[in-house]
Amino acid sequence: MMSESDLITRVTVCILKNAATLFPAPDDLPGSTLAAPSPVLITVTPADEPVAAKVEVETAKVEAETAKVEVETAKVEVETAEVDVETAKIDVETAKVEAETNEASAEEVKAEEPAKVRISLS
Amino acid sequence: MGGNHDRIQELRQQFDLGRNPSFDDKEDPHVVAGLIKLYLRRLPEPLLLFANYTTLISTCRDAEDTLPDVLKKAIAALPLENHLLLKYLADFLVSVSQHAEKSKMGINNLATVFGPNLLRGTTSAYPACWKKKKN
Numbered sequence: 001m002m003s004e005s006d007l008i009t010r011v012t013v014c015i016l017k018n019a020a021t022l023f024p025a026p027d028d029l030p031g032s033t034l035a036a037p038s039p040v041l042i043t044v045t046p047a048d049e050p051v052a053a054k055v056e057v058e059t060a061k062v063e064a065e066t067a068k069v070e071v072e073t074a075k076v077e078v079e080t081a082e083v084d085v086e087t088a089k090i091d092v093e094t095a096k097v098e099a100e101t102n103e104a105s106a107e108e109v110k111a112e113e114p115a116k117v118r119i120s121l122s
Numbered sequence: 123m124g125g126n127h128d129r130i131q132e133l134r135q136q137f138d139l140g141r142n143p144s145f146d147d148k149e150d151p152h153v154v155a156g157l158i159k160l161y162l163r164r165l166p167e168p169l170l171l172f173a174n175y176t177t178l179i180s181t182c183r184d185a186e187d188t189l190p191d192v193l194k195k196a197i198a199a200l201p202l203e204n205h206l207l208l209k210y211l212a213d214f215l216v217s218v219s220q221h222a223e224k225s226k227m228g229i230n231n232l233a234t235v236f237g238p239n240l241l242r243g244t245t246s247a248y249p250a251c252w253k254k255k256k257n
Contacts, residue, residue: 005238007182009230012237014182014189016219016229019212022194023205052138 125153133157158211162239169208171200175243208240 002010015022130153136143145154162169170178174196181192197205215232222228227235 002183004179007179008237008241009233010182010186011178011189011193011241012233013229014186014193015208015212015240016215016233018190018193019209019216022190022197023209023212024198052135055135056139 125150125156127156129153130156130160134160159236159239162211162236168240168242169204169211170196170241171204172242172244175241178241179243211236211240 129150133143133153134157168175177192178189178196181189197208200208215236216229218225218227219229219232222231
């Protein structure tokens with residue numbers, strides 16, 4: 001004696017083996033104006049609705065938090081960029097000072113050179 | 123082999139929220155199959171309708187050679203949405219079965235997996251069948 005689940009399987013096997021002949025053409029279906037199956041949507045059952053709504057609220061909250069964090073990150077990035085600009089300015093100033101110092105040293109060396117020549121000649 | 127439960131629930135939630143998640147070739151086929159089964163299982167009434175259960179089961183048990191004719195009549199009388207979805211699913215499963223050499227999912231195995239999601243009675247709900255098999 002076959003079990004209920006075996007019988008269900010056999011009915012399903014019969015459907016699959018005879019799929020080509022079991023289904024009338026779409027045009028022959030009563031009230032059918034469809035040529036092809038319409039997309040299948042999974043609908044929300046009443047029991048799921050509160051859960052789905054809760055999930056949507058939670059998702060919105062998380063998205064809002066994410067947006068806040070993104071704004072804060074952007075602020076920090078702007079501040080970092082400002083600091084970088086200041087650092088670059090300082091570097092330029094430092095370079096100028098170094099250049100001036102080098103020039104001054106060169107002048108000093110030039111001024112000292114004749115004395116050295118004189119010393120070497122004597 | 124079942125798909126990842128969390129991923130199936132995640133996709134289900136997206137559908138329930140009216141979103142339309144896209145599936146690329148990286149998606150685990152077991153997840154997609156699990157999602158289809160979950161959808162069919164959660165329908166308020168099975169695709170083949172409660173009303174056809176007794177007739178189909180008793181025909182299968184007592185006069186299996188007449189089953190195709192009985193099925194044809196039952197399918198012709200289904201609501202349009204059920205009819206179209208069942209046809210789509212049957213065509214799809216037949217096409218899946220053509221790769222049985224690789225997947226080991228021939229018509230019999232596919233029927234074992236999908237059958238309880240398509241046909242069940244009001245009193246003998248399919249979980250009872252599953253429990254019976256497990257025990």
